[in-house]
Amino acid sequence: MKLELPRSFRKDLHLHGLIFHNGEERSIIVKNLSITGLLAELDQQKGAENDIKDIFNSRQSSTLVDIFIPSMRLAGEMEVVRADSKKNKLLIALEFKTVSYDVEDFIYKRKVYRKRMPGPGRILLNGNFHPFTAVNVSVDGLMILLNKRITIEETDEKAYFEFINLGLTGEASIVWTDYPHENETLIGLRYELLKQGELSGLPIFVNR
Structure with a gap:
């Protein structure tokens, strides 16, 4: 199954970031980005199938996750739209909800994410x-x-x-x-x- 963000033009990228999901911070690589959201590859800890199960189970209570991409100075909340495994890699499609595109004060002055x-x-x-x-x-x-x-x-x-x-x-x-x-x-x-x-x-x- 090919996982894509619908509609908007997507720019191919390879940016490192962090996602807060299911009570823990995980590393991600942003594969592509559009004006509506992004596609990210999640680091593997339990194997793609188990990670997908965790994401599916957590979505029963909330579809929102926190995300931070330092190189873009972007931080905030995003919604998990879909998740799929491809060649033992977990890909998740995320849609922007409440994010800031300029968190310079956070990066240089604040100690932690708010x-x-x-x-x-x-x-x-x-x-x-x-x-x-x-x-x-x-x-x-x-x-x-x-x-x-x-x-x-x-x-x-x-x-x-x-x-x-x-x-x-x-x-x-x-x-x-x-x-x-x-x-x-x-x-x-x-x-x-x-x-x-x-x-x-x-x-x-x-x-x-």
Whole structure:
């Protein structure tokens, strides 16, 4: 069976990247690329048949995977469209969903990949709990948005927080604050002490 991305023109490539699938990071080689997605060859760990079974089983809960291609400065979420084996090589067709084509700040300034993960939570600031919506999350911290303007005296102040999507509770340091609009507060948090929750489901994608 010939595996191809439908419709759009595809450019042949041979780019190295990383994919976060089924709780682990794997190396990939991007074989071709179009405006809608890409075709990648996955490194073999269990044999093509077992890898395909893993992909099929994981697709029952979610078809989305995280991907990082350093040479293109591309990172984000893609959807697994198809998977097939060819000469004992596993090929997967991926469609762009939520990706950034310019992650220069990530490569040169951030330590790890930040996954877009909107979701509710609350944080204790100035003696009161305030609801927030997460913007993105990583193994180091998270970015949150409050629908009100909150004045924070100084950075590095520690605050108790709860993030429902990952079941995280604990303390985090306030690294920075910003006010994108009059009644909004954007806050960057760094974990200090996690009392509950697991970060094992998040990719790291460290720039090596």
